[in-house]
Amino acid sequence: MDKGRKEWFNKWFNSPYYHILYKHRNENEARYFIQRLISSLEIQPTDKILDVACGKGRYSIYLNSLGFQVEGIDLSERNIEIANQSANENLHFQIHDMRQVYKEAYFDYAFNMFTSFGYFEKEEDNQKAISAIAKSLKQEGIFVLDFLNPYKVINNLVKEETKEIEGVHFKINRSFDGTHIIKKINITDNDETFEFYEKVMAIRRISFLDYFRNANLMHLQIYGDYSLNQYEPEFSDRMIFIVKKL
Structure with missing residues (x-):
């Protein structure tokens, strides 16, 4: 990486x-x-x-x-x-x-x-x-x-969610890889697509x-x-x- x-x-x-x-x-x-x-x-x-x-x-x-x-x-x-x-x-x-x-x-x-x-x-x-x-x-x-609180977040993880804000479409996928809580964010804005992610260590x-x-x-x-x-x-x-x- x-x-x-x-x-x-x-x-x-x-x-x-x-x-x-x-x-x-x-x-x-x-x-x-x-x-x-x-x-x-x-x-x-x-x-x-x-x-x-x-x-x-x-x-x-x-x-x-x-x-x-x-x-x-x-x-x-x-x-x-x-x-x-x-x-x-x-x-x-x-x-x-x-x-x-x-x-x-x-x-x-x-x-x-x-x-x-x-x-x-x-x-x-x-x-x-x-x-x-x-x-x-x-x-x-x-x-x-x-x-x-990592204990509560991991136990109650919402794996998939969609939102539309200001005409922008967000598709959010969450997972836990054993060390990090990961949020993958796919964005559609008009005809353009973007991908970002958040990766927070479950300390x-x-x-x-x-x-x-x-x-x-x-x-x-x-x-x-x-x-x-x-x-x-x-x-x-x-x-x-x-x-x-x-």
């Missing part, structure tokens, strides 16, 4: 079809989650927040609207171009690979939201990313990682705990949904880790 295929996210996240397919993501749910985190973590207005793999910046923009200083990083040029339309003196966006350190020991909080992790082909890249994020935090800084809780430990991060809590209820492996929708830099 060549590098271009390994790094599928470079191609898919810069595609206009990615933004069409996911245009209906629940903004109210995202804002509710942020509000719960702010309250639970007691984030202060003077705290600096890093949004890792920020996409088009929906979390960053909302945090900034509440008065926080936020910087968002993402590998997608298109995402950052869109996000930068909302930039201001306390809200900045940069094209950046999460596997590389961004502003060492600078942030009080780092967020990685909505399963914006597990995209790499190599296990060692997962560790590189966690370690780089840890290095961006001040001592006792907090990292929040919001990931899918278990124990592996995340190893990544955190290796990055000098202490596990504080794991929640199972955006209401911050207790995580239950068989039933929870999410794995939301709260960890602290030692």
